[in-house]
Amino acid sequence: MTLIPEYDFKKIFFEPWSTLELCIWNGQIILMGILVCWTCGIVGSFIVVRRMALMGDAISHGILPGLALAFICSGSMALGPMWIGSCVAGITCSFCIEWLRFQTPIKEDAALGLVFTSFFATGVLMLGMEAENAHIDPECILYGEIGFTPLAPDLKLGSLRLGNQALWTMGGVFLSVAIAAVVFYRQILISSFDPILARSMGTPVRQVHLGLMLSLSLATVASLEAVGVILVVAMFVFPAVTASFFFDRLSSIVFFSLPLGLAYSIGGFHLAHWFDCSLAASMVVFAGLLFIPCCFLAPNSGILWKITSLRNVGR
């Protein structure tokens, strides 16, 4: 038994695309991956520049009990109730963190660790109870299974069959997030960079913050079945952080998350084929692999250039 399976170029890159059926099947998976990366990449860029990556992590975990509750109440995994449930849980989660932070001597990082783990654990507990009498798979919510995307029922408009419903939903979420980002770009930019100035100009800083949190939970819920609540954080953080090595404007970072999402999805898919493992995990591993050379070689602030320029200064 070997740790790394043999690298077979043909098996990895041609086999998934050998027949038309396989093409359609795998194409749907990759498209889903791309849409997830794009949605999370856009929201994540704003979250990361606001220095809220950790908060994003906490919220995406903390919404789990809301999801479980929504599932128990509505009995389905439909986006609507799931989103409402997750928003309620997410807002409660951030409220608890703020309360602990300001009303007790507990510091922010400790409060974060305390609250989101207890929320997450409660969610796992509720899912476990529910799993016995309903067809919900806790594993699917925790880890996601993007490979099941093609199994989703078709979206029907009257008698018209429009194709995979999961893809349509994710596409819709991506579009609304993208439109919101374009329309409110200025408001988000100014209230992230200088909230005091933003308020003096009548920008509703609080509402912008709330809107970002709501899109964060919407993106999380929509990506749930694909990548799961644990790995979705990577989809938020990786594109923005990688892009920031190349660009020093927020708008460029947001745009660069699009080609990155393409790369993550396609790269991760083939990586998963090679190792015959979880697709979502492969996407994150691939994102990590892509990050490393960027970190060292990027023209903007790559570590390698910094070291050489420091040497030059030394001389």
Next chain:
Amino acid sequence: MRNSQKPIEIHDLTVSYQKKPVLYGIDLEVEKGSLVGIIGPNGAGKSTLLKTIMNMIKPNGGYVRIFGHPPKKGISCIGYVPQRESVDWDFPVTVMDVVLMGRYGKLNWFQRIRKADRKIASECLEKVGMLHLADRQIGNLSGGQQQRVFLARALAQESQLYIMDEPFSGVDAVTEKTIVLMLKEMKKMGKTLLIVHHDLSSAKEYFDYLLLLNMRKVAYGTIQDVFSHDLLQKTYGGRLTILSEMASQTAGNREIEKEAYSTSE
């Protein structure tokens, strides 16, 4: 009182943080076109006063009027230059982006940035000698250059009233000169400027009016009237002195309250 259009009018303002008073009974009227320096020791409530004017803190008593309006409405007339440390300088924005932010207040919610706005932003950058760095990321600037970017942004706001929190702290000589020049020019254009300052030695050259602050107003008036050894001693003399003087405070007195203070010792 209602019709007065004074840039800033503060009456009997009291502000406290968690029941600890920071500002007591401040009365202040600033005339249009004055260049005012606010000085006082650390913890004197300088920043608190600015924050109250900027509607970030609700006072426990008294009121602030900006051109006759309460702060919530009047804040839109204010150009604010925050302390340099209050902003994340690694934020991915260029110098031009920051200056253009000064124009956001003139745009509607969904309006894009217009050509005219870019032109004004470029002119403001030119005035502070930063136009050649317009495409730089703000983190790659020196402290003085960063301060000048903030100044250009304030200029781009085209406000009538400017509030600046320690614009001279940690800047190079060139920047200091630029800022002083800009301040004088803005004053000439009839703008009112309120500037928190910590360096006593330069205060005399920079400002026309001084507000001496230490939890309460020690004095407000022209440099000639206020910049005296006695009053400065009083301002920096520690809190104990100030608290014991509380009893002799005569509220509502608009004159420079010199005599009242000098007799209490």
